[in-house]
Amino acid sequence: MNFLHGKIFRGGLKAACVPGLNCYSCPAAAASCPIGALQAVIGSSRFQAAYYVAGFLILAGVLLGRAVCGFLCPFGWFQELLHKLPTRKFSTRRLHILTWLKYGVLALFVIVLPMTIVNEVGMGDPFFCKYLCPAGILEGGIPLAFADASIRASLGGLFTWKSCILLGVVTLAVFCYRPFCKWICPLGALYGLFNRVSVCRLEIDAVKCTACGACSQACRMDVEVFRTPNHSECIRCGDCAAACPHGAITRTFSLKTAQKTKETIT
Structure with a gap:
């Protein structure tokens, strides 16, 4: 009122x-x-x-x-x-x-x-x-x-x-x-500034990820998700996880640090 x-x-x-x-x-x-x-x-x-x-x-x-x-x-x-x-x-x-x-x-x-x-x-x-x-x-x-x-x-x-x-x-x-x-x-x-260390984060399964770039194309915040999943611009919307054809991206609430992508990803 x-x-x-x-x-x-x-x-x-x-x-x-x-x-x-x-x-x-x-x-x-x-x-x-x-x-x-x-x-x-x-x-x-x-x-x-x-x-x-x-x-x-x-x-x-x-x-x-x-x-x-x-x-x-x-x-x-x-x-x-x-x-x-x-x-x-x-x-x-x-x-x-x-x-x-x-x-x-x-x-x-x-x-x-x-x-x-x-x-x-x-x-x-x-x-x-x-x-x-x-x-x-x-x-x-x-x-x-x-x-x-x-x-x-x-x-x-x-x-x-x-x-x-x-x-x-x-x-x-x-x-x-x-x-x-x-x-x-x-x-x-x-x-x-806290995105890389926050408890709410994205994790990349290095075994499933093929670096196809589908996640980056889906990201409207312009993040290269498979390279830097917890970039300072990521708002955790989940569009990248939905777009990943291999199910390699998960949104988690964990104290663990994010998994590293495969060494072949540059």
């Missing part, structure tokens, strides 16, 4: 974080976004919440890696729906270098700027949420503006800028698979 009244839930549960990108200002949000929470207090050691959020992200990363992106992120799901629209689709393999951009966003907008540009009480602006995040304008900005006349009256250039970012992401998502996840999302960048 908060969508109808232009209100935000402010109960005690908001102190907790969900694993995916979930805007604090969304009328339906019962908990907080870890990226937003981290930015809010990272500039000062006075606030213990920064340690809690960092620990939460590390725990989620070690357990799930980017499986969070594949199954627990609302904005990732939104892009999935857009990509199902019946239009011509384009590969992003040639743009693979852009996947490094999200690490720059993580370092600059989530860590460096909120940590260095702070007010008198040691709190910085949530730079990523404020200037870049399209999930925020979709889940929070637009619904609140529709429902609250006072918010509509205060809209300015920043709202226009964020709306343009959202429009760009929405347009790209129709034609390209998960562009925000691939190129911009700092949460995906952070979880990607």
Whole structure:
């Protein structure tokens, strides 16, 4: 009902974080976004919440890696729906270098700027949420503006800028698979750092694998699965396992390290 009244839930549960990108200002949000929470207090050691959020992200990363992106992120799901629209689709393999951009966003907008540009009480602006995040304008900005006349009256250039970012992401998502996840999302960048060691992982049966490349062709995250099954871009969707004609790929939840592919695979 908060969508109808232009209100935000402010109960005690908001102190907790969900694993995916979930805007604090969304009328339906019962908990907080870890990226937003981290930015809010990272500039000062006075606030213990920064340690809690960092620990939460590390725990989620070690357990799930980017499986969070594949199954627990609302904005990732939104892009999935857009990509199902019946239009011509384009590969992003040639743009693979852009996947490094999200690490720059993580370092600059989530860590460096909120940590260095702070007010008198040691709190910085949530730079990523404020200037870049399209999930925020979709889940929070637009619904609140529709429902609250006072918010509509205060809209300015920043709202226009964020709306343009959202429009760009929405347009790209129709034609390209998960562009925000691939190129911009700092949460995906952070979880990607844990993909090689996460408990949720892909394993390749070296005996069954023939390096035919069917898995790589099926991967919409542009991963050479038979070579690097736990690449930082893998969201554990399982498309590669479904496409493998030999049943060599399995999605597991195990403390064991991933099996190595045969020495003949280069």
